[in-house]
Amino acid sequence: xxxxxxxxxxxxxxxxxxxxxxxxxxxxxxxxxxxxxxxxxxxxxxxxxxxxxxxxxxxxxxxxxxxxxxxxxxxxxxxxxxxxxxxxxxxxxxxxxxxxxxxxxxxxxxxxxxxxxxxxxxxxxxxxxxxxxxxxxxxxxxxxxxxxxxxxxxxxxxxxxxxxxxxxx
Numbered sequence: 001x002x003x004x005x006x007x008x009x010x011x012x013x014x015x016x017x018x019x020x021x022x023x024x025x026x027x028x029x030x031x032x033x034x035x036x037x038x039x040x041x042x043x044x045x046x047x048x049x050x051x052x053x054x055x056x057x058x059x060x061x062x063x064x065x066x067x068x069x070x071x072x073x074x075x076x077x078x079x080x081x082x083x084x085x086x087x088x089x090x091x092x093x094x095x096x097x098x099x100x101x102x103x104x105x106x107x108x109x110x111x112x113x114x115x116x117x118x119x120x121x122x123x124x125x126x127x128x129x130x131x132x133x134x135x136x137x138x139x140x141x142x143x144x145x146x147x148x149x150x151x152x153x154x155x156x157x158x159x160x161x162x163x164x165x166x167x168x169x
Contacts, residue, residue: 024159027083027091030060031115032075040102040115041071044094046158048082056144058126061137067097077125078142079114083156084121085165091156112145122149
């Protein structure tokens with residue numbers, strides 16, 4: 001077995017993005033409404049992962065540079081919506097910092113009070129359990145309080161710097 005004792009060289013971030021763009025990524029929205037401020041916040045996440053059945057746990061990574069996460073981190077319950085292929089425009093709207101992200105036609109309130117994207121492939125409400133720094137991101141671990149799926153079967157994915165669905169048209 002070889003043990004590497006020297007520090008790894010720095011890899012150009014642009015090259016990493018180009019290489020990793022080949023891998024399809026689900027497009028997920030994390031939203032919340034902290035009780036103290038009452039101001040809803042939302043962000044797009046490309047690193048959502050299912051972790052465990054018992055207990056039911058999910059997770060995602062958030063950049064240390066996120067401007068939405070400090071507000072979301074104060075919410076008691078987070079809404080996580082896995083977007084459908086029909087939600088490209090909604091996703092683009094959420095990606096704009098100055099857009100009205102909470103036009104009521106795009107949102108519904110979950111059983112535990114979290115904002116959920118209307119028409120999403122799947123939605124869940126979660127509580128924050130742990131936030132762990134990892135590199136230039138933090139890993140968020142969240143137990144699931146409740147979840148549902150729509151009849152939609154085509155997820156929105158991001159691959160090669162573009163949004164698309166998985167099913168043939």
